[in-house]
Structures are given as C-alpha cells and as structure tokens.
Amino acid sequence: MTATSKDLVRFLTIDDTAEGQRLDNFLFCELKGVPKSHVQRIIRGGEVRLNKKRCKGTDRLNVGDVxxxxxxxxxxxxxxxxxxxxxxxxxxxxxxDALLVINKPSGVAVHGGSGVSFGVIEQLRRARPQARYLELVHRLDKDTSGLLMIAKKRSALVKLHEMIRLNVPQKSYLALGVGAWQAETRRVTLPLVKYVGAQGEKMVRVGEDGQSAHTVFDVLQRFSGSLLHQIGLSDLSLLRATLKTGRTHQIRVHMQSQHCPIAGDERYGDYQANKRLQKIGLKRMFLHAAELVLPHPLSGEPLNLNAPLPMDLQQLLLVLAHGKE
Structure with a gap:
C-alpha cells in the first residue's frame, strides 16, 4: 500500500445538496478512501469543526454551515x-437542479459490486467531477434498460425514497413474454421470497411467506405464425407491466409464475426459447422501464417521463410483425 496526503486544512460551506445530512455521512463521501473508523476518530478528537465548534458525527448539516x-x-x-x-x-x-433521469442502456450495472468494478453512478460521477451530490434513487437490473432516477440533492433523495415507500411513482415496463398471456390474468398479486441460489446469486420465488407484490399486466400485441414456428416457438406476448409494489425481480418472477417468462431472461426464463430467439436477433432480456409518472420531489410539479424502446428491441418487434428476418 502507498499513502498520499492532503496537506491543507479545508473549509467547506454546506449548500442545499447536503442539507439535513449527518456530518459523519457527509465526511464519508468527502473523504473517500479514508477508513470510516479514522473519520470517526478525527471527529471525536475535535479535528473536525462545525462552525468553529466541536461536533458529533450525528450532527445534522444546514445550508451555510462551515x-x-x-x-x-x-x-x-x-x-x-x-x-x-x-x-x-x-x-x-x-x-x-434536484433530479436527473437517464435512459440506462442494457448491460450496464447501476453501481459497482458483486464482481462489477463500476456502474452507472460511478461513471456519472467521473463524467461530472463538478457535481457535489449524485446518488441513485432506485435500481434497475443490469440487463434491464430504461428510466433511472439519480438525485442531485439530498433533500430530493429523502423525498423520493419516501414516495417510493408509499408506492407513489407509477412505473410501467415493456416486456416480451414467451407464450400466450391470458388476457383475463391482468393482476398478479403473488407474494415474493428472496433466497440465495446454488451459485450464490440473489434469487426470488413465489412463496406464501413472502412480501406482498402486485403487478398489473396489459397485452399490447401478440405474435405467432411461420417465423416463430420455424424456430420452434408458437406464441409471444408484448406486455405493459405496471408496478403497484417495487419488489426485487417482481415483473420477472410474476411473468414466470404465469408460464410466460420474459424473453431473453437468463435467470427466470426458458433456456431453449432464449436460444431460439437469438436466431432472430434477441441478444438480451426484453425488459424496458418505459414510463415514470410522479410529482417532482421538491416542487410537486407532475412529471410524466418516457424512454423509447431501444433500437434492437424495436427491430425485433418489426421482425416478428412482418414474419421475416
């Protein structure tokens, strides 16, 4: 290990991006690479000062504090x-100035960890070195594309987390299911249980002792015909899935439970069907966060945000609709 030193005392004036944040959490972000135990030690030792006074890690910051x-x-x-x-x-x-919403591409993790060295949030911070505050509001699976919210102020993050707990944001996804979705099955309310798979991966299954979960499905388009028969499939169903709760892998497991798993889903899908769909151009999971409706976390202004379906998925739908590659 080598060590580098910051030789000068720094005085930072708090703006609204950190308003209400605990002092220790603020310092953990400011002093990346410094062990948390050392940060706590310099606070207890009086080396950190808040408005020229001794302070505690639990003290809350206000705009204008130094x-x-x-x-x-x-x-x-x-x-x-x-x-x-x-x-x-x-x-x-x-x-x-409070909220950033991006259209995340498939194949990019939202953050580093679990074998991934970096993700969207780390790359955004590198691309915006002047940004004082950038934090993920929620997550999308690595292979899921679409709308992802990032808070630019702590006050926005706190409010958005409260809204998510109350299921205020309306999130709608586009998903292609392998099979013929039964139109009468519009609401799936099966509870979900988290567990660890054989390879140590995070998994979810339907279970009576699980967390409540509610997804509303609408059939947008059905596909069948000679092209699918040529690759050994009979039916595909394009669905709009609207989340009423936000459980891990909720749409993926709810669709699997109805014997209509998401096309290209390597974890909960149909392996043979996925291999066959690769022949006509599907190289990823067909799940896209397409629409987000919510009030702005600070102003309350209604937001209706949309992310168009990526070109590779649009192209696949065209192939299916016209029955030829």
Whole structure:
C-alpha cells in the first residue's frame, strides 16, 4: 500500500445538496478512501469543526454551515493494473437542479459490486467531477434498460425514497413474454421470497411467506405464425407491466409464475426459447422501464417521463410483425 496526503486544512460551506445530512455521512463521501473508523476518530478528537465548534458525527448539516476538515491520509492501492473508471455520458430524459433521469442502456450495472468494478453512478460521477451530490434513487437490473432516477440533492433523495415507500411513482415496463398471456390474468398479486441460489446469486420465488407484490399486466400485441414456428416457438406476448409494489425481480418472477417468462431472461426464463430467439436477433432480456409518472420531489410539479424502446428491441418487434428476418 502507498499513502498520499492532503496537506491543507479545508473549509467547506454546506449548500442545499447536503442539507439535513449527518456530518459523519457527509465526511464519508468527502473523504473517500479514508477508513470510516479514522473519520470517526478525527471527529471525536475535535479535528473536525462545525462552525468553529466541536461536533458529533450525528450532527445534522444546514445550508451555510462551515465544516473544517483537517489534513488526512488516504490509502491508495499500489496495484497499477486496476483500470480507472471511464466517464460516460448517458441519454438524459429529464434534468434540473434536484433530479436527473437517464435512459440506462442494457448491460450496464447501476453501481459497482458483486464482481462489477463500476456502474452507472460511478461513471456519472467521473463524467461530472463538478457535481457535489449524485446518488441513485432506485435500481434497475443490469440487463434491464430504461428510466433511472439519480438525485442531485439530498433533500430530493429523502423525498423520493419516501414516495417510493408509499408506492407513489407509477412505473410501467415493456416486456416480451414467451407464450400466450391470458388476457383475463391482468393482476398478479403473488407474494415474493428472496433466497440465495446454488451459485450464490440473489434469487426470488413465489412463496406464501413472502412480501406482498402486485403487478398489473396489459397485452399490447401478440405474435405467432411461420417465423416463430420455424424456430420452434408458437406464441409471444408484448406486455405493459405496471408496478403497484417495487419488489426485487417482481415483473420477472410474476411473468414466470404465469408460464410466460420474459424473453431473453437468463435467470427466470426458458433456456431453449432464449436460444431460439437469438436466431432472430434477441441478444438480451426484453425488459424496458418505459414510463415514470410522479410529482417532482421538491416542487410537486407532475412529471410524466418516457424512454423509447431501444433500437434492437424495436427491430425485433418489426421482425416478428412482418414474419421475416
């Protein structure tokens, strides 16, 4: 390990991006690479000052507060083989001073971890070094594309989390199911249980002892005919899935439970069907977060946000509709 040093005392004036945040959590973000135990130690030792006074880690910050941060040593890995996080610009659907909503592409994790060194949030922070605050509001699976919210102020994050707990945002997805969805099955309310799979992966199944879950499905289009028969399939169903609750893998497991799993879903889908669909161009899971309706977290202004279906999925629908590759 090598060590680098910040030799100067810093004085940071708090703006509305950190208003209401605990001092220790604020410092954990400011002093990335410094062990949390060391951050707590310099607070207890009086080296950190809040408005020139001794303070506690639990103190809440207000706009205009001045935080004194002493020189600290940050551990830096000597492993030069580690690749730096590349900055990336994502398609912006909505942005103001409190909220950023992007159209996340498939194949990109929302954050690093579990074998992924970085994700959307780390790349956004690299692309926007001037941004004081960028935090994920919610998550999308790596292979799911579509609308992803990032808070640019802590006050917006707190309000959005409260809204999500109350199921205020209306989230609608587009999903292609393998099979003929039964139109009378519009509401699926099967409870869901989390468990760990054989390879240590996070899994979800239907179970009476699980968390309540509610998805509303509407059939938008049905596909059948010679092209599907040529690859050994009979029916596909394009669905709009509207979440009434926000459980992990909810749409994927609810569709699996109705014997109409999502096309291209490697975890809950039909392996043989996925292999056959690859022949006509499906290279990913067909699940897209298409619409988000909610009041703005700070102004209350109604927001109705939409992300168009990615071109590869649009192309697949055209192939299915015209019955030829």
């Amino acid at each position: 935080v004194r941060i002493p020189p600290v040593r940050t551990a830096a890995s000597a492993d030069t083989s580690a690749k730096p996080i590349p900055p990336r610009v994502f398609d912006i659907v909505y942005e103001d």
